[in-house]
Amino acid sequence: MHQGKCLLFFAVLMAVIPAAQSELPEVRQQQLVHLLRHDCGSCHGMTLKGGLGPSLLPGQIRSSDPAYLRQIITYGIPGSAMPPWQPLLSADDIDFLVETLIHLPAETD
Ligand code: HEC
Structure with a gap:
């Protein structure tokens, strides 16, 4: 049964993120986790350790200030490959x- 495995996969992903703190429906949260791994991950690496873009893991990212992160994700970084996400994503x-x-759990190795 593939469905069981798929549910388990999501359960593991959802366990590392603060689901309870978000007002978003769980389906949307799952879509966003997918986007983080695949769309953000296409530049920042599937595990967000870095690639074309820098690592986004705690301790490696320039700042974990929510205002800084919100600003960058919303408007991108002009003059770099980091695109603005405002056209695709809501503020929530x-x-x-x-x-x-x-x-995110910090890297353990
Ligand atoms: C097309 C490639 C690309 C995609 C897709 C992309 N980024 Fe970036 N991102 C970059 C690059 C390159 C930088 C570094 C730019 C610089 O500082 O000059 C960056 C920087 C950042 C930073 C700042 C990191 C720091 O340490 O200051 C954050 C946060 C970030 N990206 C988040 C995201 C998120 C979240 C997504 C998905 C919604 C995403 N990025 C998608 C290329 C990308």
Whole structure:
């Protein structure tokens, strides 16, 4: 049964993010986690350790100030490959990504 495995996969992902702190429906949260891994991950690495873009893991990111992260995700970084996400994501979506980034488990190795 593939469905069980898929649910387990989401359960693991959702466990590392502060689901209870978000007002967003769980389905939207799952979509955003997917976006973080695949869309943000296409530049920042699937595990967000860095690639074309820098690592987004705690301790490696320049700042974990929510206002800083919200600003960058909303407007991008002009003159760099970091695009603005305002055309695609709502303010609530971006707040959720910020919360998720802040609470990601730090790298253990
Ligand atoms: C097309 C490639 C690309 C995509 C897609 C992308 N980024 Fe970036 N991002 C970059 C680059 C390159 C930088 C570094 C720019 C610089 O500082 O000159 C950056 C920087 C950042 C920073 C600042 C990091 C720091 O330490 O200051 C954050 C936060 C960030 N990105 C979050 C995201 C999130 C969240 C997403 C998905 C919603 C995303 N990025 C998608 C390329 C990308």
